[in-house]
Amino acid sequence: MAWRIDEAVVRGEIDNTVEGKTTGWLWLLGREQPVELDLTGDCWRDLAGTRLNFRNPEPKPQPNTDLASPQKGVVGDMTASRKNKVPLVSNEEFAAMYAARQQIPFCWKNTLYLEWFSEENGRVVIETCDFALELSEHVWEMDDDAEEAQKLANMQAMRDFMNVLVRRIEPTDRPGDDGDEEDEFQWEERLKESDRLADAYQEVLEKYLDDPDAERKEAFAMGWDGLLEALAEENESPEPVEAPTWKPEDSEREDWDEEADMRQHPLQARAQDLVIRGIDLTRAGGEHPAGPTLNAALMQVAGKLAGALNGDYERETGYVLAMLKRCLGWQNDALAACSELIAAADDNDHSRALEALKDSIFEIREEIVNLRKELKEN
Numbered sequence: 016m017a018w019r020i021d022e023a024v025v026r027g028e029i030d031n032t033v034e035g036k037t038t039g040w041l042w043l044l045g046r047e048q049p050v051e052l053d054l055t056g057d058c059w060r061d062l063a064g065t066r067l068n069f070r071n072p073e074p075k076p077q078p079n080t081d082l083a084s085p086q087k088g089v090v091g092d093m094t095a096s097r098k099n100k101v102p103l104v105s106n107e108e109f110a111a112m113y114a115a116r117q118q119i120p121f122c123w124k125n126t127l128y129l130e131w132f133s134e135e136n137g138r139v140v141i142e143t144c145d146f147a148l149e150l151s152e153h154v155w156e157m158d159d160d161a162e163e164a165q166k167l168a169n170m171q172a173m174r175d176f177m178n179v180l181v182r183r184i185e186p187t188d189r190p191g192d193d194g195d196e197e198d199e200f201q202w203e204e205r206l207k208e209s210d211r212l213a214d215a216y217q218e219v220l221e222k223y224l225d226d227p228d229a230e231r232k233e234a235f236a237m238g239w240d241g242l243l244e245a246l247a248e249e250n251e252s253p254e255p256v257e258a259p260t261w262k263p264e265d266s267e268r269e270d271w272d273e274e275a276d277m278r279q280h281p282l283q284a285r286a287q288d289l290v291i292r293g294i295d296l297t298r299a300g301g302e303h304p305a306g307p308t309l310n311a312a313l314m315q316v317a318g319k320l321a322g323a324l325n326g327d328y329e330r331e332t333g334y335v336l337a338m339l340k341r342c343l344g345w346q347n348d349a350l351a352a353c354s355e356l357i358a359a360a361d362d363n364d365h366s367r368a369l370e371a372l373k374d375s376i377f378e379i380r381e382e383i384v385n386l387r388k389e390l391k392e393n
Contacts, residue, residue: 056090063157083135091130280324309352
């Protein structure tokens with residue numbers, strides 16, 4: 016994932032006065048010495064050939080500022096004219112309106128967007144519309160063709176970084192592709208790959224969120240060449256192709272039992288109840304950093320148990336074992352968060368309710384352990 020360090024920036028400088036070379040300095044809160052930038056490539060046209068100085072009026076501490084210095088690598092997109100949607104409400108109002116599915120007021124603003132790909136740290140991003148900027152005169156001018164070439168190089172750098180991040184398992188390397196069931200460890204490798212793919216796609220979505228050509232750029236960055244070809248054919252097609260109409264008689268599953276597919280496993284039902292209890296208790300106890308951790312862990316357990324246990328259709332044993340093992344990790348996170356909340360509780364009734372929740376988490380954890388043991392024995 017990208018290093019996003021804009022909050023910790025105190026001040027900095029980006030120098031692209033030498034064509035093909037971008038250098039600079041970043042002073043970060045909590046670091047005595049600045050981080051040096053030594054990058055290959057140019058900024059976008061608005062910054063190319065200039066020296067940009069910027070200052071953060073309200074720097075804040077961030078945990079992820081342990082960047083190597085110097086930062087050697089290649090530039091990504093570097094511009095002070097990127098158009099982004101900026102909410103016109105506070106973070107608290109934004110969260111409340113989003114939860115209530117209300118329309119959130121926003122405006123378009125020019126955003127400072129500094130991205131580079133470091134040999135040591137990977138992708139690093141500064142994205143903000145709050146910095147004070149000071150731009151020098153252009154020492155050299157970039158034309159439209161050169162800017163387009165640089166943007167294409169930046170897209171390729173993003174694609175290369177995503178490829179390293181995902182680390183796909185080639186089909187020929189996959190154990191179990193001969194038709195045999197995969198064991199727990201083989202399924203865990205697949206699940207890890209799925210996690211990496213989800214994280215990478217989320218990063219790509221965030222980067223191209225407001226881009227008018229987002230779909231094509233996302234497909235390129237993710238290496239989905241088949242989708243790129245389909246999009247190209249769609250653009251070349253003179254008339255839209257109508258999707259075939261579905262008819263009930265076309266279905267090969269006339270005997271599909273929806274109720275059986277949605278049948279809830281007792282263990283998953285109890286985990287789902289814990290989610291509701293956790294949310295109610297953390298709301299009643301006021302704000303505490305362990306509250307979101309507790310609820311996120313309980314939601315993960317309930318969701319993964321639904322995928323592994325709900326319904327009457329049979330899953331591979333290795334898949335179920337791998338999912339249950341992951342649930343144990345989230346249960347441990349939930350127990351640790353619950354202990355923090357108990358220690359911070361200043362009301363006896365609330366403390367006892369949290370203790371009862373913790374006991375229930377232990378009980379479900381024990382049932383998961385027993386279910387794993389039973390599956391392994393069988």
